[in-house]
Amino acid sequence: MNHFEHRGGVLHAEDVPLPLIAEQIGTPVYVYSKATLVRHARVFKEALSNLKDPHIAFAVKANPNLAVLKVLQREGFGADVVSGGEMDRALAADIAPHHIVFSGVGKTHSELVQGLAADIGQFNLESEEEGYELSVIAAQLGQRARCALRVNPDVDARTHAKISTGKAENKFGVPIDRAGEIYAALAGLPGIEMRGIAVHIGSQLSSLEPLETAFSKVGSLIAELRAQGQSVTHVDLGGGLGVPYRTDEILPSPAEYGAMVTRVTRDWDVSLSFEPGRVIAGNAGILLTRVIRLKRSSNASPFVVVDAAMNDLARPAMYGAWHDIDAVEPSGMRQCAHVVGPICETGDTFAMNREMDALKAGDLAIFRTAGAYGATMASSYNSRGFVPEVLVDGDRFAVVADRLPAADIMAAERVPDWL
Numbered sequence: 001m002n003h004f005e006h007r008g009g010v011l012h013a014e015d016v017p018l019p020l021i022a023e024q025i026g027t028p029v030y031v032y033s034k035a036t037l038v039r040h041a042r043v044f045k046e047a048l049s050n051l052k053d054p055h056i057a058f059a060v061k062a063n064p065n066l067a068v069l070k071v072l073q074r075e076g077f078g079a080d081v082v083s084g085g086e087m088d089r090a091l092a093a094d095i096a097p098h099h100i101v102f103s104g105v106g107k108t109h110s111e112l113v114q115g116l117a118a119d120i121g122q123f124n125l126e127s128e129e130e131g132y133e134l135s136v137i138a139a140q141l142g143q144r145a146r147c148a149l150r151v152n153p154d155v156d157a158r159t160h161a162k163i164s165t166g167k168a169e170n171k172f173g174v175p176i177d178r179a180g181e182i183y184a185a186l187a188g189l190p191g192i193e194m195r196g197i198a199v200h201i202g203s204q205l206s207s208l209e210p211l212e213t214a215f216s217k218v219g220s221l222i223a224e225l226r227a228q229g230q231s232v233t234h235v236d237l238g239g240g241l242g243v244p245y246r247t248d249e250i251l252p253s254p255a256e257y258g259a260m261v262t263r264v265t266r267d268w269d270v271s272l273s274f275e276p277g278r279v280i281a282g283n284a285g286i287l288l289t290r291v292i293r294l295k296r297s298s299n300a301s302p303f304v305v306v307d308a309a310m311n312d313l314a315r316p317a318m319y320g321a322w323h324d325i326d327a328v329e330p331s332g333m334r335q336c337a338h339v340v341g342p343i344c345e346t347g348d349t350f351a352m353n354r355e356m357d358a359l360k361a362g363d364l365a366i367f368r369t370a371g372a373y374g375a376t377m378a379s380s381y382n383s384r385g386f387v388p389e390v391l392v393d394g395d396r397f398a399v400v401a402d403r404l405p406a407a408d409i410m411a412a413e414r415v416p417d418w419l
């Protein structure tokens with residue numbers, strides 16, 4: 001469910017007609033719907049309402065825009081961060097430090113110090129080595145860092161290989177069959193307090209089964225750790241729930257996910273936390289683009305060349321991902337077309353032989369489900385600037401990230417005087 005719908009033949013974001021945003025802000029532009037974000041946050045909370053005091057930390061990497069984080073902070077969400085930069089954003093959005101959890105295999109020395117200085121809620125340790133390093137730093141600062149050990153359950157999430165994180169060959173977490181031994185070693189260190197387990201097996205999961213398998217393995221690990229005399233009070237079940245990128249796609253609902261979690265974790269007696277990203281933000285955003293021109297191709301389908309490109313929305317080029325494409329003011333005519341951006345790479349292709357609304361030069365169109373892993377993955381490739389972001393709330397809207405022109409990026413470069 002989202003708030004990007006046609007009204008009187010014109011696509012709106014909530015009560016704002018998209019042509020108005022295109023005219024005032026220009027294209028391409030990301031547009032987010034506050035009502036959709038809030039709705040997704042509440043549906044997710046509701047899905048977990050049978051659990052005792054669950055902690056929900058939004059995966060900031062999905063959409064790190066400050067205004068988006070602020071909306072979720074108001075809904076009581078914490079933040080799952082994977083860099084010092086994301087931690088700064090979470091804090092800037094007034095997310096309480098104890099609601100911040102820090103994941104990632106490559107936390108640097110200075111990022112560990114930064115997390116300790118901010119007194120964040122939890123470090124999810126991704127290796128034994130990281131635990132030793134954090135303990136030394138924390139002990140020097142006279143602190144004890146609250147930690148969970150991220151385990152790699154060796155479960156196939158059955159998603160795209162590049163966003164699968166829970167197979168033995170993936171870089172994330174420690175092998176679950178060594179977790180007991182590593183947990184015990186880390187629990188003996190002076191600078192850290194081992195309080196639990198974290199697991200996250202991948203993103204855009206289309207079935208609950210791999211999650212349930214992973215969670216069951218975590219359940220056995222908790223029992224094993226407790227039998228060894230270890231204390232386990234917190235478990236972080238990560239994110240990963242998929243969203244429909246095609247209108248006809250059926251994915252497990254947050255309610256089904258919540259019911260599964262409630263069932264599997266019934267006897268755990270821990271406080272549970274969650275790190276949803278895509279399921280909260282994905283359908284709450286679109287990328288608004290304008291058709292530059294139509295170009296005949298060697299087969300029947302024309303190329304629809306739009307002003308958005310792979311640098312603005314990387315998912316199709318990176319993962320072969322599908323985004324529904326709709327005309328903002330559909331004529332009722334349909335066409336079969338290839339939709340491409342202006343970048344000089346064949347990878348800059350959003351759709352091939354797509355049955356879709358007919359578009360002509362100057363028309364506006366949207367890429368749906370671009371609220372997660374959209375703007376945040378942008379680059380300036382081909383010396384294109386960064387796309388602005390707009391947040392809509394009812395009949396008002398605001399620019400929540402300025403367009404960063406290519407000239408500003410060039411202005412940060414220097415030619416040394418010895419050239």
Ligand SMILES: *Cc1c(COP(=O)(O)O)cnc(C)c1O
Pocket residue numbers: 059061062080103104200202203204238239240241275276277278279
């Ligand atoms: C990316 C990530 C998430 C969020 O994944 P979604 O599929 O967007 O829900 C959660 N936790 C960790 C550790 C991640 O790396």
